[in-house]
Amino acid sequence: MSETKEFLKKRHRLAVILFILGCCLLVGVNAAQAQAASDTPIYYQGRTIGYYNDAGQIEYVPSPDGNLNYKALTYLITGNKQKTIIIPSGASIYINGPLKPGSNTTIIAQGATITVKKKSNAIFTEPNRKITNLSIIGGTWRSADAGGRTGSLFVFAHASNVMMDGVDCNANYKGHTIEIIACSNVTIQNCVVSAIGSCPAKCLEEQIQVDIATKKTSPKISSYGKKYVKGQTCKNIYILNNQVSGARAVGVNWTSSEKGKWRGKYHKNIVISGNTLTSSTSEGLAYFNVIGGKITNNTIITYAKRKDSNSSYTIGVHVAVFGKAPKSLAKSKLEISNNTIKGRRNGIYLKGYFNKKETKCLAKLGKVYVKNNQIYCKKGKKNSVKQTKKSCKKLKKSGNKYYKW
Structure with missing residues (x-):
């Protein structure tokens, strides 16, 4: 038992x-x-170019060959399905051409350095594809051009829901680091955007440019067809918490080209907030043909010294309109508040659209509120905030402090 x-x-x-x-x-x-x-591998032309991680993101495998990087990344970002591509931290890669992403694309490049070949964009959204939901997160992005890119490094055209976050990027003084053309719902935040090379004495080019789509202002977009350059403008653009330096740090633009046919085209709701903007030879911020927006909590400085008839380029914050406007302009609100602004001719200058002799204002700015700013002006306190005659339907100033700079 x-x-x-x-x-x-x-x-x-x-x-x-x-x-x-x-x-x-x-x-x-x-x-x-x-x-x-x-660790499911992704192959392109018999080569492993990445792996899917647990989150379904694609972890890119860099190549020492710039042409392979260009082709492999193009393969990964093409199409409109949801996708996230991670360029590994610590990687330094060369790309032999512009990346043209599809919609629903996120590129994470934190800790990586990406250099694009000479005379090439790094990112370019093709206007005929109307790209939406594109994010570029982190990374140091450079052009192989000596002295930086003289065209545009990043170009977003006819796109929507675009974000750049935490990107370090630059271009030549005569170029643009970031160009936003006929886009809506774009956010550029937490980026370092700077001009490099030599700055011409009368350079007016912006490092961040918010632009209108015309043959003159967007020749590369024009090559896709006339319908993409019919004066389309931007809406809901947010420039937030960046450090930007250049001949002109940030410009929201208009054009007098094609016999002035696009003068009456206006951007809508452009927000410039929390930035440090430093300009060498032009305005700290040029804010043209805009209906409604905010300029808040920035430090904006221009060191421009021009004394000729173009002294307007020495203004800290230059707000102006250059064509007949829709009724919504007169009803709009622009807030300029809690900034530190330093300019030569003026700290802040406001101008409506007048006839040639400036005897009649043909398009007035709406309600403009200038409050709680510290404004420095080389030409004295009395020139800190000025408007041409009665350019504003309503101009209210309060809580500002004025200084001779």
Whole structure:
């Protein structure tokens, strides 16, 4: 009887051991399957160019060959399905051409350095594709051009729901780092955007440019067809918490080209907030043909010294309109508040659209509120805030402090 009990005990112990081993084996198999699932490779032309991680993101495998990087990344970002591509931190890659992403694309490049070939955009959204939901997060982005890109490094055209966050990027003084053409719902935030190379004495180019789509202002977009350059403007553009330096740090633009046919085209709701904007030879901020917006909590400085008839380029914040406007302009509100602004001719200058002799204002700015700013002006306190005659339907100043700079 005792032998039977002992046998049963041994069998029980054996069953327990087998059960534990089985569980371990099952866990090991499941872990291996999970690992395999998270490391699913992606191939292009017989080469592994990335792996899917547990979150379904694509972890890119850089190549020392710039042409392979260009083709592989183009392959990964093409199409409109949801996708996130991670360029690994610490990587330094060369790309032999512009990346033209599809919609629903996120590129994460935190800690990576990306250099694009000479005379090339880094990112370009093709206007005929109407790209939406594009994010560029982090990374140091450069052009191989000596002295920086003299065209535009990033170009967003006829796109919507675009974000750049935490990107370090630059271009030549005569170029643009970021060009936004006929777009809506674009946010540029937490970026370092700077001009490099030599700055011409009368350079007016912006490092961040919010632009109208015309043949003159957007020749590359014009190559896609006339319908993409019919004076389309921007709406809901947010420039937030960036450090920007250049000949002109930020410009929201108009054009007198094609015999002035686009003078009456206006951008809507342009918000400039929390930035440090530093300009060398033009306005700290040029804010032209805009209906409604905010300029708040910035430090805006221009060191421009021009003394000729173009002294307007030495203004800290230059707000103006250059064509007949829709009725919504007169009803609009512009807030300029809580900024530190330094300019030469004026700290802040406001101008409506007048006839040639400036005897009649043909388009007035709406309600403009200038409040709680610290404004420095080389030409004295009395020139800190000025408007041409009655350019504003209503101009209210309060809580500002004025200084001779």
